[in-house]
Amino acid sequence: MISKKIAIEVLNIALKTGCDFADIYLEDNVSSSINMDNGKVEDANDEITYGAGIRLLKNLQSVYGYTNDISKKGLLNLASTLAKSFEGKQEVFVETMTKQKVGTKHQPKIDYTTYPKKDIISMLKEASDVMMGVDPRIVRARISFSYNKKYVTIFNSEGKEYHDIRSRGRAYLLAVAAKEGSIETGGSGPGASKGMEFFLDEVNLNEKAKDAARIALTMLDAKECPSGRMPVIIGNGFGGVIFHEACGHSLEASSVSKGLSVFSGKKGTKIASDIVSAVDDGTIDGAWGSGNIDDEGNKTQRNLLIKNGILNSYLVDNFNGRRMNEKGNGATRRESYKYEPTSRMSNTFILPGKSTPEEIIANTEFGLYARSLGGGSVNPATGEFNFAVNEGYIVEHGKISYPVKGATLIGSGKDTLLKIDMVGNDLKREQGMCGASSGSIPADVGQPTIRVSEMIVGGRGGQVK
Amino acid sequence: MNYNNFFAEAKNQGVEALELYIVKNKKFSFSLFNHDLNSYSVADSFVITARGVINGKMGYASTEKVDKDTPKFIIQKIKENAEFITSDDESIIFKGSEKYFKKNLFSKSLADTSENDKIALVKELSNELALKDNRIYNIEAEYEEETNEILLINSYGLKLSSKGNYCYIYLAGFANDEKGETKSGYDLKILTDLTSLNKEEFIEKTANKIISQLGSEPCLTGVYKAVFNPSCTANLLRFFLDNTYAQQVQKNTSLLKDKLNKQVASSKVSISENPLTRNVFFRYFDDEGVATKNKKIVDKGVLKTFIYNLSTAKKDNVETTGNGYKGNGKIHTSLVNVVLKPGKKSEKELFEKVGNGIYITSLQGLHAGMNSQSGNFSLQSQGFMIRDGKLAEPVSLITVAGNLFNLFMNIVEVGSNIELQPSSYSVPSIIVKKINVSGK
Numbered sequence: 001m002i003s004k005k006i007a008i009e010v011l012n013i014a015l016k017t018g019c020d021f022a023d024i025y026l027e028d029n030v031s032s033s034i035n036m037d038n039g040k041v042e043d044a045n046d047e048i049t050y051g052a053g054i055r056l057l058k059n060l061q062s063v064y065g066y067t068n069d070i071s072k073k074g075l076l077n078l079a080s081t082l083a084k085s086f087e088g089k090q091e092v093f094v095e096t097m098t099k100q101k102v103g104t105k106h107q108p109k110i111d112y113t114t115y116p117k118k119d120i121i122s123m124l125k126e127a128s129d130v131m132m133g134v135d136p137r138i139v140r141a142r143i144s145f146s147y148n149k150k151y152v153t154i155f156n157s158e159g160k161e162y163h164d165i166r167s168r169g170r171a172y173l174l175a176v177a178a179k180e181g182s183i184e185t186g187g188s189g190p191g192a193s194k195g196m197e198f199f200l201d202e203v204n205l206n207e208k209a210k211d212a213a214r215i216a217l218t219m220l221d222a223k224e225c226p227s228g229r230m231p232v233i234i235g236n237g238f239g240g241v242i243f244h245e246a247c248g249h250s251l252e253a254s255s256v257s258k259g260l261s262v263f264s265g266k267k268g269t270k271i272a273s274d275i276v277s278a279v280d281d282g283t284i285d286g287a288w289g290s291g292n293i294d295d296e297g298n299k300t301q302r303n304l305l306i307k308n309g310i311l312n313s314y315l316v317d318n319f320n321g322r323r324m325n326e327k328g329n330g331a332t333r334r335e336s337y338k339y340e341p342t343s344r345m346s347n348t349f350i351l352p353g354k355s356t357p358e359e360i361i362a363n364t365e366f367g368l369y370a371r372s373l374g375g376g377s378v379n380p381a382t383g384e385f386n387f388a389v390n391e392g393y394i395v396e397h398g399k400i401s402y403p404v405k406g407a408t409l410i411g412s413g414k415d416t417l418l419k420i421d422m423v424g425n426d427l428k429r430e431q432g433m434c435g436a437s438s439g440s441i442p443a444d445v446g447q448p449t450i451r452v453s454e455m456i457v458g459g460r461g462g463q464v465k
Numbered sequence: 466m467n468y469n470n471f472f473a474e475a476k477n478q479g480v481e482a483l484e485l486y487i488v489k490n491k492k493f494s495f496s497l498f499n500h501d502l503n504s505y506s507v508a509d510s511f512v513i514t515a516r517g518v519i520n521g522k523m524g525y526a527s528t529e530k531v532d533k534d535t536p537k538f539i540i541q542k543i544k545e546n547a548e549f550i551t552s553d554d555e556s557i558i559f560k561g562s563e564k565y566f567k568k569n570l571f572s573k574s575l576a577d578t579s580e581n582d583k584i585a586l587v588k589e590l591s592n593e594l595a596l597k598d599n600r601i602y603n604i605e606a607e608y609e610e611e612t613n614e615i616l617l618i619n620s621y622g623l624k625l626s627s628k629g630n631y632c633y634i635y636l637a638g639f640a641n642d643e644k645g646e647t648k649s650g651y652d653l654k655i656l657t658d659l660t661s662l663n664k665e666e667f668i669e670k671t672a673n674k675i676i677s678q679l680g681s682e683p684c685l686t687g688v689y690k691a692v693f694n695p696s697c698t699a700n701l702l703r704f705f706l707d708n709t710y711a712q713q714v715q716k717n718t719s720l721l722k723d724k725l726n727k728q729v730a731s732s733k734v735s736i737s738e739n740p741l742t743r744n745v746f747f748r749y750f751d752d753e754g755v756a757t758k759n760k761k762i763v764d765k766g767v768l769k770t771f772i773y774n775l776s777t778a779k780k781d782n783v784e785t786t787g788n789g790y791k792g793n794g795k796i797h798t799s800l801v802n803v804v805l806k807p808g809k810k811s812e813k814e815l816f817e818k819v820g821n822g823i824y825i826t827s828l829q830g831l832h833a834g835m836n837s838q839s840g841n842f843s844l845q846s847q848g849f850m851i852r853d854g855k856l857a858e859p860v861s862l863i864t865v866a867g868n869l870f871n872l873f874m875n876i877v878e879v880g881s882n883i884e885l886q887p888s889s890y891s892v893p894s895i896i897v898k899k900i901n902v903s904g905k
Contacts (some may be wrong), residue, residue: 028530032550035795043525043795044546048538050530051510068529078507085505121549137574139717176718176838183718183838206804225843225866227686227903258498260603260639260706262647294845320901375833381649384862386845388833408834408843408864456683458864458903460842463686 001026002052004097006072007155010054011094014079015157018088019056019063021318022079023156025295026052026070027337031148031227032112034121039128040140041121047341053337054080062319064340074359089333097161103292103299105285108167108195110186112147115196120145121217124171127205131175134213137220140176145169162297168193168288170431173209177216184222184405186215188391191431191442193287211430212450215372215391218403225392225407225459232409232455233360233395237428240349240447243278245378246322246385246413246432247271251305251313253320253343254437262383262414265309272417275353280315282330282346288431289346289443294332296341305348306417315359317343335439342438353423357449362398362420366464368407368457369393369400373413373431376409386400416452424449470536471515472620480517480541482558483627484619486752486791487513494609495584499602500591504582513792516558517543524548525555525795526626532657557775557833561623562756566741567749572657575610581630583608586602586659590636590668596671600640600679605651607635617754625754627839631657631745633887636671642679650674655745655887677849681859686849690822690850691900692815695882697828699890702736702805703868704837709762709770710788710798711777720870721856723775729768730873735806738772740787742802746889760786762803767814772798805892808879812894815880819855824849824856825865840869846902865905874895 002010007024014022035042052075053066063085065078114424124143131141147169154162170191177184188208192198199205234242247263255261263271272278282300284290290298296318303313316324317332320343333344363370369392376387389407393400429446457464468485475483492508517540524547526539550556591606609631617625617843637651652671675847713719721729730736740748740757748757753775761769773781774789774796790799796903810818829845836842843866850857880893 037552040552041549043523044549044553045525045527045795046542046546047526048528049532050528061502061504063505067509068511069509078509081507082505117545117549178717181720183720183836184556185838186838192702224841227866227901229905258603338508339506340512375830377830377833379649379829381647384829384845386830386834386864388830388843406836406847407841408830409864410845410862410864412862456862456864456903458845458866460841460843460866460868460901463903 001070001153002075004161006075007252008094008097010075010079011155011157013076014054014056014083015081015094016090017086018091019086021057021157023296024052024075025337026153027150028036029148029150033144033146033334034124036124036128036143039125039132043383044117048087049336051337053340054078054082055340057319058086059427060322064341066337072388081355092157094157094159096159097155098159099161101299102162102164103104105292107165107251110196112167112169112196113149123199123205127173127220128238129391130206131173131209131213134210137177137179137215137217138167138175139178139215142174144172156297160294160297162308163259164292166193166291167195169195169198171199171205171214173205175212175216177220178222183219184216184219186212186219188212189431191288192286193288193290196431218391219405220281222403222405224461225404225457226463226464227457227459229454229456230459230464231364231451232457233364233367233369233449233451235369235371236424236426236447236449238445239370240445241376241432242387243350244348244449245376245387246383246416248280248345248348249378250383250413252316253314253316253324256314257320257323260381261410266311267314269311270309271414272306272309273420274309275323275423276306276309276417277351278349278352279304279350280331280345280348284347286399287347287429287444291346294330296328296332298328298330298332300346302333303329312356315343315345317341333438333441335441339438344436344441345434345443346445347429347446349427349429349444350423350448350450352425352427353426355422356395357424360421360424360449361395361400363422364398364451367395369395370409371408378413386410395429404459404461406420406459410456410458416455419453420450421453466531468618471539472537474540475517475620478544480540480543480791481520482620483515483517484558484617485513485515487511487616489614491612491638492605492609496605496607497587499604500588500902511777511899514883515539515543515545516555517567518558519544519547521556522547522792523605523707524893527595528552540661554776555779558619558621559623559754559775560621565749565756568747570743570747572630574613574658574660575630575632578659581795585817585884587634590634590664593664593668594636594638594671594888597668598676600888601675602639603639605637605823609633617750623754625750627749629747631655636667638675638791640675640679648675648678648681648683654705655886657745678859680859681847682863683862684823684860684902685905686736686903688899689902690819691897692819692822693897694824694826695884695892695894696886697825698805698895699871699886699892702803702890702892703888704801705873706803707837708761709772710770711781712798713775715777715780720840724768725771727768728766730763730766732766733808733876733879734763734766734873735761737804739802744802744885746801748801750785750789752790755785755787755789757787772800774798793883800893801889803890805879805891807881807883812880812882816856817876819851822851822853823860823902826852841871842867860904863902864868866901866903875899
């Protein structure tokens with residue numbers, strides 16, 4: 001998008017007043033989306049996002065700016081505006097720029113941009129018809145489909161140049177079931193850093209449509225969940241959002257480095273029960289949160305976060321790593337050039353244990369089986385979290401007894417991790433969008449079925465004795 | 466920028482009507498951590514969102530890149546995307562309203578204040594917060610200023626523009642209680658003029674939010690009379706009003722569907738939308754170019770109107786209410802400057818009226834724990850007990866659960882303490898007859 005020569009010139013302007021590091025991040029991205037409601041295409045859209053972000057670091061201070069004007073003039077202007085934040089003499093000089101190897105994983109076999117949109121629409125229509133056909137109480141089927149192709153270029157003051165191509169696609173299916181005075185929903189959102197082959201060969205949207213409808217219908221007939229403290233079995237796949245929210249965010253250097261996280265200074269200490277090990281792995285072939293390099297140019301890694309209950313590693317970006325005396329470990333991400341990059345998760349999950357999910361249920365005298373969770377949020381200072389249960393069942397005498405709706409799980413991350421007393425062998429990852437200071441980014445959450453010996457369950461179905 | 470090329474290209478390619486919606490945005494922000502400048506950022510960007518009608522169908526495309534090929538690319542994409550549309554919704558590019566109530570709300574004083582003065586002000590707030598209580602540490606302070614220019618032009622000759630600017634200041638900190646448990650709190654001010662900031666009040670309020678939850682524990686599970694503070698009330702109201710959107714009603718996913726001119730809330734509740742109010746959120750045209758107007762949505766508990774954009778209005782054979790706002794591509798519905806009409810009692814008097822109950826100051830995880838369609842919610846929450854008409858000990862790690870529609874029916878009092886929220890809603894505290902609380 002810009003020549004080496006211009007990049008060197010812009011970086012030297014940025015460095016003029018004494019910052020110790022500078023980088024330029026350029027992005028040229030086309031995203032396409034299709035929204036279908038009850039089988040009809042409501043809108044189809046293509047969006048070009050295009051721009052550059054320039055970052056200057058000096059010790060523990062960062063300066064960031066972005067613009068759509070990536071002409072030489074536009075970039076020089078931005079760099080010199082940003083450089084005004086510092087007062088000093090240039091100490092770092094950029095003379096040459098060397099292209100770095102970034103790898104070529106996670107590339108589409110069938111590029112979305114070459115696949116006919118009308119064929120994608122036929123696929124969505126079929127899934128929509130399947131969803132509506134499950135039961136007359138399914139009153140609305142919403143399906144959206146989106147994909148993008150992003151060209152990323154990074155130049156930095158260490159004279160390194162990176163080029164990466166990132167391509168992703170995702171469908172989202174939502175079933176709405178209704179009966180007199182009551183409406184419930186069920187959803188599913190498969191996606192990958194792959195091309196159209198993901199939807200042709202790996203995922204069957206009709207099956208996902210049926211599953212979304214099944215959840216909505218189950219919840220329509222469900223009783224209100226009782227409230228109180230009880231054992232909670234959390235289902236595999238999206239159940240891993242608990243770990244993502246309650247632990248993953250608190251392991252990001254952005255909060256750890258400033259002492260803002262409950263896990264600050266806890267490396268090497270026990271933070272989870274012995275049967276818990278967890279990773280953040282940005283290298284998984286074609287996974288939703290994977291990449292060749294992160295947004296500082298570091299190669300993505302498989303970072304073992306927790307090993308048998310002991311905190312082993314944080315998620316570190318180069319800038320926040322400065323406060324921690326650690327180097328970035330491939331975990332620096334951002335939504336777009338409009339965000340300054342920081343430490344974030346990629347594909348984060350609890351590793352499988354030994355129990356089968358059936359054994360976990362059979363070993364539970366009374367409790368809630370949260371088969372599928374919705375979103376949640378966490379206060380990184382206290383680790384207090386909340387999650388909505390999308391599909392829940394009461395377990396009695398080791399058996400699934402009846403479905404319940406309206407349940408919320410609340411607790412604090414550090415207590416919950418220590419209370420995990422069973423870990424299943426059925427690891428599964430599912431896709432989500434993770435929002436934080438550097439924007440909304442694709443991330444996999446995941447886990448096997450696990451059991452937490454006690455959690456606070458909120459619900460409207462009266463208190464458990 | 467010259468937009469004629471887009472219109473010429475549209476004509477060439479047989480697009481019947483074209484609209485361009487251009488947003489130019491400038492941002493300036495910085496943050497302090499423990500009073501030291503920690504980050505600083507400037508930004509300048511624009512986006513052109515285009516939509517066009519061909520054979521009665523609407524296609525969409527947008528771009529942040531403009532070069533000589535852009536108009537052709539955008540018009541091609543609009544044409545291509547329009548062909549796929551199978552929805553029966555009417556595709557309308559608007560010719561214009563009879564009258565627009567344009568006001569100039571650009572704050573010159575904010576734009577003219579120097580960066581150094583802005584940094585000095587936030588440093589002062591950060592320092593004062595530390596001095597306020599020696600238990601407060603890890604102080605974060607942020608300043609962000611935005612200037613937005615919107616230009617809407619279409620092939621019918623409609624041309625509307627607006628320019629506004631504002632800033633927000635965010636203050637946050639941590640404190641530990643005797644047991645070593647950490648609590649954090651923050652407050653946020655949205656301003657168009659820095660001289661209007663009441664620094665003392667802002668610091669007092671932030672410090673109180675950080676400190677007051679120290680030592681909190683879950684309360685006993687039970688059914689409580691509750692006061693919701695303005696920010697929680699605004700959140701509940703936002704989900705309630707989602708059900709007034711005609712697109713939800715027309716798709717059978719609103720439980721307010723057959724409730725027009727019927728009681729949907731207690732008679733204490735009157736809700737209006739005042740987009741023409743002179744404040745940060747002022748809008749005199751919506752994203753379809755329709756003139757906005759102030760209106761009653763709920764009057765003494767009775768639902769007076771659904772909320773429309775051009776295409777949903779056409780379906781119901783009514784006039785749009787001027788609430789067409791852009792989502793990702795298609796025009797959706799949204800509300801700005803919603804007001805829950807205040808009552809006469811101060812918040813303190815609400816506590817007295819409740820006697821014994823709970824004061825809710827935080828509702829977490831609304832995006833997941835609130836089903837705005839069924840109205841069922843179960844939300845992590847914190848607050849304080851109300852005992853003998855006064856605030857008592859703090860409570861946390863509780864959930865409040867209920868049904869949104871029942872809750873609005875059960876509002877027994879609306880306070881006088883109206884506050885403008887970052888969501889643009891102006892709301893006071895409310896008393897709700899009963900709410901399920903799950904604690905210990």
